[in-house]
Amino acid sequence: MNSIETYPPPRVPLRPVLACAEFGNRGQVHRCPTVLDAGEIAQVTSGRVAVALALTALKLPPHAEVLIPAFHCSSMVEPVIWTGARPVFFRIKPTGAVDLEDIQARITPRTGALLVAHYFGFPQDMPRIRQFCDARGIALIEDCAHAFFGSVGGRPLGSFGDYACASPWKFFSAYDGGTLISSRHSLGQIRLVSAGWRYEMKAVINALEQSFDYGRLPIAQAILRWPLRTKDALLSWVKRRRAQPSPDIGPSALDGGFAFEPAWVDKSMSLISKALIRLAPNERVADTRRRHYTRLAEGLRDIPGARAFQRELPQGVIPHVFPLFVDAADTVFPALRRRGVPMLRFGEWLWEGVDETLCPTSASLSRHLAQFPCHQGLTDDEIDWMIGQIRETIIASRQSNNIQRVA
Ligand SMILES: *Cc1c(COP(=O)(O)O)cnc(C)c1O
Numbered sequence: 155m156n157s158i159e160t161y162p163p164p165r166v167p168l169r170p171v172l173a174c175a176e177f178g179n180r181g182q183v184h185r186c187p188t189v190l191d192a193g194e195i196a197q198v199t200s201g202r203v204a205v206a207l208a209l210t211a212l213k214l215p216p217h218a219e220v221l222i223p224a225f226h227c228s229s230m231v232e233p234v235i236w237t238g239a240r241p242v243f244f245r246i247k248p249t250g251a252v253d254l255e256d257i258q259a260r261i262t263p264r265t266g267a268l269l270v271a272h273y274f275g276f277p278q279d280m281p282r283i284r285q286f287c288d289a290r291g292i293a294l295i296e297d298c299a300h301a302f303f304g305s306v307g308g309r310p311l312g313s314f315g316d317y318a319c320a321s322p323w324k325f326f327s328a329y330d331g332g333t334l335i336s337s338r339h340s341l342g343q344i345r346l347v348s349a350g351w352r353y354e355m356k357a358v359i360n361a362l363e364q365s366f367d368y369g370r371l372p373i374a375q376a377i378l379r380w381p382l383r384t385k386d387a388l389l390s391w392v393k394r395r396r397a398q399p400s401p402d403i404g405p406s407a408l409d410g411g412f413a414f415e416p417a418w419v420d421k422s423m424s425l426i427s428k429a430l431i432r433l434a435p436n437e438r439v440a441d442t443r444r445r446h447y448t449r450l451a452e453g454l455r456d457i458p459g460a461r462a463f464q465r466e467l468p469q470g471v472i473p474h475v476f477p478l479f480v481d482a483a484d485t486v487f488p489a490l491r492r493r494g495v496p497m498l499r500f501g502e503w504l505w506e507g508v509d510e511t512l513c514p515t516s517a518s519l520s521r522h523l524a525q526f527p528c529h530q531g532l533t534d535d536e537i538d539w540m541i542g543q544i545r546e547t548i549i550a551s552r553q554s555n556n557i558q559r560v561a
Pocket of ligand 1: 227300331332
């Protein structure tokens with residue numbers, strides 16, 4: 155087995171941490187729609203739990219088949235297996251759009267539901283997909299894990315599916331957060347219980363810790379109106395908690411784990427996460443994400459050997475991240491990690507059996523696509539630093555490649 159290289163922590167935060175920019179919604183009119191406006195909601199601890207609840211609510215017959223895109227993460231597959239259904243993978247197109255012809259070819263009398271994801275915040279053609287499902291009597295689950303914000307034809311994302319799921323923790327400085335949404339069915343039958351005070355504490359401490367790590371604490375403290383004097387006591391308390399980690403307090407999903415844990419299916423979102431999501435200045439968050447995305451797109455344009463996954467940022471799209479396709483992925487991605495550049499690799503691990511024969515696009519994206527943060531907690535200087543690092547690394551990898559070829 156290869157030894158696994160360990161990388162330094164990212165020099166700038168991969169996702170938002172507690173800071174001024176995370177607050178300010180009180181009394182503000184929501185002009186920027188979110189999945190919370192899309193229908194009835196239930197607030198749970200993670201997106202995968204929301205997927206599981208959606209599948210349960212559909213009451214699929216035993217051995218039903220659920221259509222899942224070949225470009226996915228395990229959070230989209232594990233809940234399907236947990237409910238006893240069978241995942242059937244379908245192709246996506248190079249643009250990230252689901253391939254309806256391929257889906258059509260995979261429909262059987264057992265097909266119960268279709269799961270589609272708005273990759274990185276870019277909406278699928280929902281009116282068309284909705285029509286497709288209605289014509290065939292198939293339920294539609296809309297995966298808004300990357301699309302907390304956004305709308306299509308004036309309708310918020312999350313309102314097209316029979317059920318939709320979201321992962322608000324990916325957009326805010328919240329430790330946990332999954333949302334089940336339905337504009338078509340009542341969620342009244344879903345009973346959630348608190349995960350307990352230790353979990354609530356963990357959610358608070360984790361949010362603070364992330365902020366401490368990036369020196370954003372002073373601002374957060376002022377906002378939270380905690381007397382500055384408690385800062386040291388709080389810090390040493392957090393350190394003591396760190397010395398004796400209790401991994402069983404929260405779902406492993408939230409500590410970087412990939413497993414689906416049925417024990418979390420009936421637990422409600424932590425109170426602090428609910429508050430952070432409600433207090434978020436949606437308009438400002440959305441504008442900042444679009445601005446950072448555009449800055450990254452411009453800064454990374456014209457590098458030989460790399461291109462933006464999406465050519466444009468249409469109106470109404472609020473990106474989760476900036477996805478970049480890199481030819482020399484095998485050398486560039488580890489090099490970027492060594493430099494402390496924050497990066498996600500959605501789809502890096504595909505389910506067993508999903509390969510280039512099943513979907514060439516997914517296999518290629520799995521290997522060559524990385525996502526860089528464009529969240530509201532970053533400064534322009536930090537975005538520029540990332541652009542500089544990415545450019546340098548890609549250009550250096552091409553030069554060393556050429557040298558090797560000459561030698
Ligand atoms: C993150 C994610 C989910 C849900 O994951 P959680 O980590 O459980 O919140 C579902 N679908 C997609 C596309 C995702 O990226």
